[in-house]
Ligand SMILES: *[C@@H]1O[C@H](CO)[C@@H](O)[C@H](O)[C@H]1NC(C)=O
């Protein structure tokens with residue numbers, strides 16, 4: 087019977103070995119959960135000084151495809167908001183760090199100038215956001231953050247370089263990031279403010295109030311958080 091004994095030993099070895107391997111895996115997955123503990127919260131993302139993003143914007147079931155050109159170095163920021171099937175045309179939302187914003191529609195030749203009390207968003211505008219833990223958004227593992235009592239919730243990829251995946255506002259507006267490119271800045275001629283924005287005869291763009299854009303929201307947030315002292319990282 088020595089062959090049977092060897093076989094029994096072999097099976098016993100396999101069972102013990104497999105069990106150990108299983109235990110090792112269990113330890114690894116526990117380590118992963120451990121990483122997600124709020125006590126070891128990742129710090130809120132800081133935006134690069136220049137980037138381009140393509141966002142799918144869903145605002146109370148009104149969809150638009152938005153190109154966001156962020157140029158903090160240049161003190162300017164452009165949102166090109168293209169409505170579904172072009173039914174409402176394209177809204178250009180140009181924001182300058184000197185606190186003037188221009189909302190215009192090139193086809194209609196309408197423009198509206200708005201003075202803001204604050205400049206464009208700072209790259210570190212998420213500083214002081216509260217960490218919400220990990221969440222899966224569209225099957226992507228993300229870190230969740232919220233700022234200003236849920237005014238905005240922001241999800242960035244767990245995998246470096248932690249690109250944003252989605253952000254949402256308290257009123258239900260959802261922005262999904264479809265494309266994110268660092269340092270890819272818009273051609274200079276596209277930053278030119280159209281002449282009709284400076285013409286006394288020019289017609290006013292009417293939609294800017296009813297189409298609150300990413301940055302009018304966020305600039306308001308920046309203002310709110312500055313007022314509440316949250317921007318200084320006390321949240
Ligand atoms: C900001 O810059 C733009 C473009 O140069 C100019 O038209 C606007 O008057 C400036 N706003 C302020 C408040 O200086």
Ligand SMILES: *[C@@H]1O[C@H](CO)[C@@H](O)[C@H](O)[C@H]1NC(C)=O
Nearest residue numbers: 222223224225226227228245
């Ligand atoms: C979700 O992600 C997992 C892991 O990366 C992958 O295996 C799975 O196919 C994905 N599911 C969908 C619907 O994309």
